[in-house]
Amino acid sequence: MSGELAIDVTGLTKRFGEKTVVDDFAMQVPKGAIYGFLGPNGSGKTTTIRMMCGLLKPDGGGGTALGYDIVRESRTIKSRVGYMTQKFSLYGDLTVRENLTFMARLHALDNPGQHVAAALEEYELAPRANQLADTLSGGWKQRLALAAASMHSPGLLLLDEPTAGVDPKARRDFWDRIRGLARKGVTVLVSTHYMDEAVQCDFIAFIAYGRKLIDAPSGEIPERVGLITWRIEGRNLQPVYDALYHAPGVDQIARFGSALHVSGRDADALERAIAPYREREGLTVEPAKTGLEEAFIWLMTGSEDNFQ
Amino acid sequence: MTGFSRILAMIGKEFIQMLRDRLTFGMMVGIPVMQLLLFGYAINTDPRHLPTLVEMGDSGPASRAILQAMETSNYFDLAGITTSRAQTEAAMQQGDILFVVTIPPDFERDLLRGARPQILLDTDASDPVAAGAGTGAFPTLVQRALEPMLGEMTPPVETVIQRRYNPAGRTALNIVPGLLGVILTMTMAMMTSMALTREAERGTLETLLATPTRPYEVMIGKITPYILVGFIQVVIMLAGARYLFGVPFLGSPLAFLVSVSLFILVNLSLGFLFSTIARTQMQAMQMTFFVFLPSILLSGFMFPFAGMPAWAQMLGQALPTTHFIHAVRAIMLKGARLGDVAPDIWPLAAIFAAIATVAMLRYRRTLD
Ligand SMILES: Nc1ncnc2c1ncn2[C@@H]1O[C@H](COP(=O)(O)OP(=O)(O)OP(=O)(O)O)[C@@H](O)[C@H]1O
Ligand SMILES: [Mg+2]
Numbered sequence: 001m002s003g004e005l006a007i008d009v010t011g012l013t014k015r016f017g018e019k020t021v022v023d024d025f026a027m028q029v030p031k032g033a034i035y036g037f038l039g040p041n042g043s044g045k046t047t048t049i050r051m052m053c054g055l056l057k058p059d060g061g062g063g064t065a066l067g068y069d070i071v072r073e074s075r076t077i078k079s080r081v082g083y084m085t086q087k088f089s090l091y092g093d094l095t096v097r098e099n100l101t102f103m104a105r106l107h108a109l110d111n112p113g114q115h116v117a118a119a120l121e122e123y124e125l126a127p128r129a130n131q132l133a134d135t136l137s138g139g140w141k142q143r144l145a146l147a148a149a150s151m152h153s154p155g156l157l158l159l160d161e162p163t164a165g166v167d168p169k170a171r172r173d174f175w176d177r178i179r180g181l182a183r184k185g186v187t188v189l190v191s192t193h194y195m196d197e198a199v200q201c202d203f204i205a206f207i208a209y210g211r212k213l214i215d216a217p218s219g220e221i222p223e224r225v226g227l228i229t230w231r232i233e234g235r236n237l238q239p240v241y242d243a244l245y246h247a248p249g250v251d252q253i254a255r256f257g258s259a260l261h262v263s264g265r266d267a268d269a270l271e272r273a274i275a276p277y278r279e280r281e282g283l284t285v286e287p288a289k290t291g292l293e294e295a296f297i298w299l300m301t302g303s304e305d306n307f308q
Numbered sequence: 309m310t311g312f313s314r315i316l317a318m319i320g321k322e323f324i325q326m327l328r329d330r331l332t333f334g335m336m337v338g339i340p341v342m343q344l345l346l347f348g349y350a351i352n353t354d355p356r357h358l359p360t361l362v363e364m365g366d367s368g369p370a371s372r373a374i375l376q377a378m379e380t381s382n383y384f385d386l387a388g389i390t391t392s393r394a395q396t397e398a399a400m401q402q403g404d405i406l407f408v409v410t411i412p413p414d415f416e417r418d419l420l421r422g423a424r425p426q427i428l429l430d431t432d433a434s435d436p437v438a439a440g441a442g443t444g445a446f447p448t449l450v451q452r453a454l455e456p457m458l459g460e461m462t463p464p465v466e467t468v469i470q471r472r473y474n475p476a477g478r479t480a481l482n483i484v485p486g487l488l489g490v491i492l493t494m495t496m497a498m499m500t501s502m503a504l505t506r507e508a509e510r511g512t513l514e515t516l517l518a519t520p521t522r523p524y525e526v527m528i529g530k531i532t533p534y535i536l537v538g539f540i541q542v543v544i545m546l547a548g549a550r551y552l553f554g555v556p557f558l559g560s561p562l563a564f565l566v567s568v569s570l571f572i573l574v575n576l577s578l579g580f581l582f583s584t585i586a587r588t589q590m591q592a593m594q595m596t597f598f599v600f601l602p603s604i605l606l607s608g609f610m611f612p613f614a615g616m617p618a619w620a621q622m623l624g625q626a627l628p629t630t631h632f633i634h635a636v637r638a639i640m641l642k643g644a645r646l647g648d649v650a651p652d653i654w655p656l657a658a659i660f661a662a663i664a665t666v667a668m669l670r671y672r673r674t675l676d
Contacts, residue, residue, distance in 0.1 A: 055517055075520050083518040089511035093328050094321065105317030106519040108310035148515075 006031045006156045006187035007052060009070065011061025014047050014210075021047050023210040024061070029189060029203070031155075034182050036201030036218065037191040040300055044210040045191040046086055049158050052189075053083045066155050079107060082154035084145050086161045086191075092134030096125050096144055099133055100151060107152040115151060123147040123177075139170030146177065150186075157181065159190040163197065175200055195293045204292075206299055213299050222290035225298055226265050227251065230274055231288035233259040240277060249273040252298050263294050314521050318529020322503070326533055336499065340491050340541045344484075344548040358442055360384040360407040361396050368416030370457060374427070377453035378409070383442035396430075406432045406439055419454075419464060428468045443469060484549040485636035486609035489629045491545070492538055492568075493575055493603045494596070500534050500579030501592035509588050523671045531576045538572040559639035563646040567639065570656045571632040577664040578628075584670035603629040631655045 007029035014022040022044040029035045039045050050056040052065050054074025062069065068076045090099045100119055104112035120126040123143050128136065133144060142162055150157060159178070163171040175197060182188055190201070198204055198218060205215040216224050232240060237260055244250050244262055249269025254261045264270035278285050326333055362375060378384040384407060390396060399405040410428040418425035429446050431439040447467040454464050507513040516526060549555035557564075578599065579592075586592035604610055606624035624630045635652035638644035646653075 053518060055514065078518060079520040081518075085511065085514050085518075087511050089515045091321070091325065091512055092510070093325050098321070098324060102317055102321045103515075103519070105320075106314055106516070106521050108313055108520075 004030060005064075006033070007035075007063070007065050007189065009052065009061065009063030009065075012048065012051055012058050012063070013060035014044070014051060014056060015059050021210050022051070022058075025207070025210070025212055026061075027205055027212070027215065029187060031187050032182060032185050033202045034178065034188045034190065034200070036198045036204040037189055037207070038193070038198055038204060038296060039191075039207035043207045045207060046160055048207070049083070049160050049189070049191065053081050053158055054078055055083075079152065080155055082149035082152070082157045084149040084157070084159045084162050086164070088133075088141050088145060090133050090145060090148055093132060095130050095132055096120070096136070097129040099144065100125075100148055103148045103151045109152060119147045119151060139166045139173075142166055142170070142174060143177075146174070150181065154186065156187045157189070159188065161191050161193065163192065163194065171197070195291070195296075198292050198296075206296060208300060218292070221292055222295045225290070225295040227263040227290045227294060227298055228265070228267050228270055229261050229263040229288045229290040229294065230270070230285055231256075231259050231261055232274070232277060232283055232285050234280075234283035236282075240283070244273060247273040252294060252301070254294060254297070261288060261291070261294060263290060263298070311522065311525055314525045315529045315532075318521075318526060319532050322530055322533045325503075326537075332499070336495055336537050337540065337544065339495060340487075340545045341548065343487055343491055344545055344552070357382060357385045358406040358439070359387040360409060361387055361399055361405045362389045363393065363396055363408060363410045364389050364391060365411050365413035366415035370416050370419050370454060371411050373453045373457065374409075374411070374450055377449050381445060381449055383445055383449075384409075400430065400432055407442060419458070422464075424464065424466050426466045426468050428470065430470045439471075443471070484545065484553070484555045485640055486607070486633050488542065488545050488568075488636060489571070489607065489633040490600075490604055490609055491541060492571060492632075493629050494600050495541065496534060496538050496572055496575035497579040497582065497599065498593060498596040499537070500531060500576050501582035501586065501596055502579075502589045503534070504530055504580060504583030505586050505589045505592040508583075523668065527580060527668070527671070531580065534576055534579075535572055538576075539568075542568055555640065557640050558643035559648075560645040563644060563649050564636065564639050566646060566653060567632060567635045567649060567656070570653065570660060571628060574628045574656060574660045574663065577660060577667055581663050581667040581670065584667055599627075603627050606630065607633050609633055625655070626659075628656055628659050631659075 005028050007027055010026040012022055012025040013020065025044075025048055027035075027048075037045050037049070047056065051058045052070055054070060054077050057071060062071055064070060065077050066080050068080075070077060091102070094102065097116060097120065100116045101112055104115045109115050120129055123146070125140075125144060125147060128140060133141065136144060146159070146162065149159075157178075162178075163174050166174065171194070178188055178190065179200070190197070192198060201218050203216065204218045204221055206213050206221075214221060214224060235258075237255075237258075241253060241255070241260055244253050244260070249264050249266055249271075250262055250273050251264045252261075253263070262270070262274055264273070274285060277283055360378065364371065375386065379386060387399075387405060396405070396408045400408060408428075408430040410430070412425060412427070415425050415427070427450060429443065431443050446469065450465060450467055458464050507516060546557070550557065579596070582592050582595040586595055602623065606620055607627055607629040608624065609629070631652040635644070635649040635656075638649055638652075
């Protein structure tokens with residue numbers, strides 16, 4: 001029952017002309033969760049999010065957001081969902097305060113001034129209240145956008161790459177706020193390209209070429225992908241890298257500082273590939289946990305074969 | 309109620325943006341002033357020293373007194389004296405000459421006999437504004453020239469004025485109602501279409517659409533500030549017309565208010581329609597010009613409407629500017645009342661209903 005789910009959609013399909021941009025997409029987001037939405041550029045994340053908040057009409061499928069039908073009750077959804085667009089889309093020629101006031105009034109909040117004051121306070125925007133939005137730095141713009149999107153205390157936040165192009169400190173701060181909102185019971189669906197953000201999500205859905213490839217609690221993703229990883233550490237790793245790159249049994253190899261992570265799905269084949277390096281002088285080979293990044297790169301590589 | 313407060317929010321936001329965009333705001337106020345001055349003074353001042361040819365059928369003292377008076381009036385510059393009809397025709401055809409004065413043979417004799425001889429002024433009225441002042445002054449001028457010789461014997465001659473190429477001979481007063489129509493067409497349609505397209509171009513439309521704001525709330529909220537701007541333009545131009553050029557306002561203010569309000573609404577909804585088609589502000593501007601140019605050429609602003617070929621008149625009838633100019637000329641210059649301009653009000657209302665409906669149907673509730 002959708003009482004437990006903030007988002008419950010199935011079969012979502014969207015075509016632009018001939019091109020199917022989102023294909024038979026399903027997603028169940030439990031209330032209060034932070035759900036990560038990952039996928040390469042152009043995979044359909046933004047399009048999917050727009051369908052969920054009534055900005056785009058699906059060509060097929062449907063479902064509910066906060067229990068309301070995403071097609072028939074889109075107006076109700078709009079008043080209960082906060083949507084932060086990928087591209088900054090508040091008014092650059094209005095000040096921070098004017099933007100927030102405008103949003104408060106569009107949502108027909110009682111006593112908009114009070115809401116604005118609270119938001120300025122909460123997001124530490126008060127010192128910049130009279131600055132034009134265009135003149136804010138990237139991090140502050142995103143913070144203003146989050147403040148504007150959560151102005152009307154939505155039960156569900158859809159955040160589309162909220163931290164793209166923002167410095168690490170501002171990103172950390174932003175995520176502290178997202179977790180804070182989640183603790184208050186707000187459900188958050190957030191798309192991102194950053195792995196350090198992905199690991200902070202309770203669940204992750206990965207989409208490529210419009211199709212969902214995996215959808216699981218974030219801790220289970222590497223295991224689901226089924227990759228086994230070995231870590232080779234030592235000096236002068238370049239020849240090792242070159243040799244293993246095309247070795248049978250090695251599905252993926254990546255550098256991690258002074259180490260290599262060599263992954264494959266077939267344990268025996270992988271073992272045969274790395275065996276020669278186990279005795280090599282100056283190298284240590286030990287088992288490692290497959291990371292999210294390796295899992296996703298592996299998924300992307302696979303999806304290209306399937307769909308391109 | 310919540311809808312109303314959302315509309316107020318849109319209006320407030322739009323005003324802030326408008327006032328902050330100094331250049332555009334300056335243009336909205338500056339364009340009417342500039343155009344009025346351009347048309348009023350540079351193009352429209354009563355021009356003097358216009359080339360004149362005299363066909364002398366008689367050269368007695370009375371004829372010479374008339375020529376003398378014409379020269380001192382400054383309206384006419386004597387370009388030559390001829391006796392050849394063919395020569396005067398050619399000169400006028402080529403536009404070298406704006407006036408031809410014909411003094412018939414036996415002019416002096418008829419004059420002294422009290423037989424009221426005719427004196428003929430041919431004017432090139434294809435530019436009625438240029439020829440207007442001299443033409444108007446001519447009869448009195450002749451009268452005055454002859455007074456010292458004949459006393460106040462009234463009137464000693466009959467002045468016949470023949471307007472060539474544009475027999476209607478529109479007066480300078482016609483410019484102001486026309487200008488009102490053209491400027492409102494230009495600024496109202498352009499400003500709204502650009503202001504609305506800007507939301508799509510900058511991505512802020514996505515923010516608007518993600519709130520429960522309804523399409524008509526966006527429309528009313530975005531358009532209302534420009535209604536006010538339209539009225540400011542009207543006031544500026546009316547005041548200028550009155551105090552700079554003495555254009556009268558003879559008709560009913562109510563009829564004027566109805567015509568102007570309706571016309572402003574038509575142009576705003578046109579701008580709204582354009583914004584639903586254009587993807588960028590540049591496109592919106594180009595579409596405005598697509599309507600703006602025929603509005604100048606076919607509305608009776610540039611050329612007398614009755615003088616246009618039938619197909620052009622049909623096109624012109626479909627343009628709101630045509631009806632507006634027609635109505636406002638009647639109101640300002642001929643003292644028309646609301647009932648008199650009804651034949652122009654209905655088409656305006658119909659055009660407004662049609663455009664507004666299409667625009668509302670086209671307005672995107674979603675992003676696709
Ligand atoms: N309005 C539209 N008309 C036509 N094609 C579109 C439209 N919007 C998106 N697309 C196409 O749909 C595909 C998916 O786009 P979408 O923006 O949803 O991807 P995304 O996963 O959000 O990508 P990114 O990570 O770059 O933001 C892209 O190929 C894009 O070009
Ligand atoms: Mg996107």
